Amino acid sequence: MKIGYVGDSKIQSFHSARRFRLASYSSEKFFEYSKLNIEGISDNITYSVESNLLFYRIRSEIIPFASHEICNDNWRDKFKTSFEKIGTFIQDKCMRISTHPDQFIVINSPNPDTVKTSIRELQYHADMFGLLNLNSSHKIQIHVGGAYDNKNESIKRFIKTCKGLSKEILAHLAIENDDRLFSVNDCYIIYQETGIPIIFDTLHYAIKNDGETLLEAAHKSFSTWDKEDGIPMIDYSSQQEGLRIGRHSDEIDVNQFQQFIQLTRPLNFDIMLEIKDKDISALRALPFVVY
DNA sequence: AGTTGTCAAGCTAGT
DNA sequence: ACTAGCTTGACAACT
Numbered sequence: 001m002k003i004g005y006v007g008d009s010k011i012q013s014f015h016s017a018r019r020f021r022l023a024s025y026s027s028e029k030f031f032e033y034s035k036l037n038i039e040g041i042s043d044n045i046t047y048s049v050e051s052n053l054l055f056y057r058i059r060s061e062i063i064p065f066a067s068h069e070i071c072n073d074n075w076r077d078k079f080k081t082s083f084e085k086i087g088t089f090i091q092d093k094c095m096r097i098s099t100h101p102d103q104f105i106v107i108n109s110p111n112p113d114t115v116k117t118s119i120r121e122l123q124y125h126a127d128m129f130g131l132l133n134l135n136s137s138h139k140i141q142i143h144v145g146g147a148y149d150n151k152n153e154s155i156k157r158f159i160k161t162c163k164g165l166s167k168e169i170l171a172h173l174a175i176e177n178d179d180r181l182f183s184v185n186d187c188y189i190i191y192q193e194t195g196i197p198i199i200f201d202t203l204h205y206a207i208k209n210d211g212e213t214l215l216e217a218a219h220k221s222f223s224t225w226d227k228e229d230g231i232p233m234i235d236y237s238s239q240q241e242g243l244r245i246g247r248h249s250d251e252i253d254v255n256q257f258q259q260f261i262q263l264t265r266p267l268n269f270d271i272m273l274e275i276k277d278k279d280i281s282a283l284r285a286l287p288f289v290v291y
Numbered sequence: 292a293g294t295t296g297t298c299a300a301g302c303t304a305g306t
Numbered sequence: 307a308c309t310a311g312c313t314t315g316a317c318a319a320c321t
Contacts, residue, residue: 007314103313106300113300117300118300118301147302181302
C-alpha cells in the first residue's frame with residue numbers, strides 16, 4: 001500500500017508546472033520550461049522517496065503545449081535521457097506513477113475535433129510513460145466524459161473510441177468514477193467491454209453512487225485490475241465542511257482516514273490524495289497506511 | 292513589489 | 307443565453 005500526492009510538494013519549493021502563454025510560444029521557451037519542469041518532477045520524486053511517499057502524480061503541464069498543434073519541437077528526443085534516468089529511479093525505488101489529463105480531455109464527445117485533441121493529449125501522456133520506461137501498472141486516469149442527455153449512448157461512444165486507441169495509450173488508461181454522471185457501476189460497463197480498470201474515487205462515490213456500500217463499490221472497482229494493471233489505485237479525498245458538495249478539503253481529516261483504512265482493511269490498494277495541502281496531508285496519513 | 296486577471300481545450304447545472 | 311465550477315497554479319498585466 002502506497003500513498004502520495006499530486007504535483008508539487010507544499011513543504012518543499014519544487015516547481016514542475018511552469019507555464020507560458022500560447023501567444024508567446026517559442027522553441028526556446030518551450031525547451032527551457034520543459035527542462036525546468038522535468039527537473040521539478042525529479043526533485044519531487046527524490047523527495048517523495050526520502051519521505052516514504054511512493055505514489056506520485058505527474059502534472060499534465062510538464063511539457064507545455066505538448067499535444068497542441070503549435071508544438072513541433074521534438075521534446076521526446078531532447079529529453080529522452082532525462083526521462084530514462086527518472087524512470088530508472090522510479091523503478092529502483094518501487095514507486096508508482098499516475099497522470100490525470102484534465103477536464104478538456106473527453107473521448108466520448110460527439111464533437112470529433114474534441115475527440116481528436118483528447119487523443120493527442122492521451123498519446124502525449126503515453127509517450128511520457130514510454131520514455132520513463134514504465135509498465136502498464138502506471139496509469140493515465142481520465143473521466144468517462146459527458147452524458148449529452150443520453151448516458152447509454154455516451155458510454156457506447158466511449159467504448160467505440162477506446163477500440164481505436166493506440167496500444168500505448170490502452171496499456172496505461174484507467175477511468176475514474178465521477179461525482180455527477182458516471183458511477184462505479186457505469187464505469188464497470190466500460191470495463192466489461194474494454195478491460196480498462198476503474199480507479200475508485202472515495203469522494204465521488206460518496207456524492208454519486210447507486211446505493212451500494214463503500215466496500216461493495218471498492219470491491220467492484222478493484223475487481224477490474226488484472227495482473228498487468230497492478231494493485232488497484234484509489235483517489236482519496238474528503239468533503240470540505242460547510243462548502244459546496246464535491247469541494248475537496250483543504251487538509252486531511254486523519255480520524256476519517258483512519259476509519260477508512262480500518263473499514264477497507266482486507267483490501268490492498270495505493271492511495272492518491274486529492275487534498276489541497278498535498279504532502280502535508282500525505283505525511284500525516286502515512287502512519288495509518290498498512291504495508 | 293504586490294495585486295488582480297487570465298490562460299488551449301469541455302461539459303453540466305444553475306441562473 | 308450565460309456563466310461558475312471542476313482543480314489550480316502560475317504567468318502576464320496591471321497598480
